[in-house]
Amino acid sequence: METDKKIINVVAAVICDNINTPKKIFATQRGYGEFKGGWEFPGGKVEEGETPQEALKREIMEELATEIKVGDYIKTVEYDYPKFHLSMQCFWCEVVSGNLELKEHEAARWLQKEQIYEVEWLPADVSLVEKIRQIV
């Protein structure tokens, strides 16, 4: 990793049907910006003073108008994009209330194990997706 590169700290929610026995995961397609059209796990940048869990709950409420429960930590993705270094903490999550309305995203899909590579994941997500595929 280049030392002069900006580090962006992000949290991502792997929203699943059931946190104890996940069989389906919720993927979203970015609706704007540099990575528009790429598929990801909803989430975003952690703000100062927030825990990762607080950041995730805030982001999912903003992006999907949905309240989530944040469960176990999955992994932290470290990925060097040309313009920044991404450090992304990922957690299993479950819907508590709300309907996963797409406020910012272009599209969304619930994916089962065998469908997981049907969408074009952002480059940073590939290692996470592989780990999840071994679990669901």
Ligand SMILES: Nc1nc2c([nH]c(=O)n2[C@H]2C[C@H](O)[C@@H](COP(=O)(O)OP(=O)(O)OP(=O)(O)O)O2)c(=O)[nH]1
């Ligand atoms: N939320 C999320 N971001 C991801 C994933 N994979 C990945 O490379 N990213 C990148 C895309 C963005 O550069 C960054 C997330 O920041 P963000 O969601 O706040 O995105 P943004 O650039 O639209 O920020 P902003 O305009 O809202 O400030 O991390 C992922 O699975 N989920």
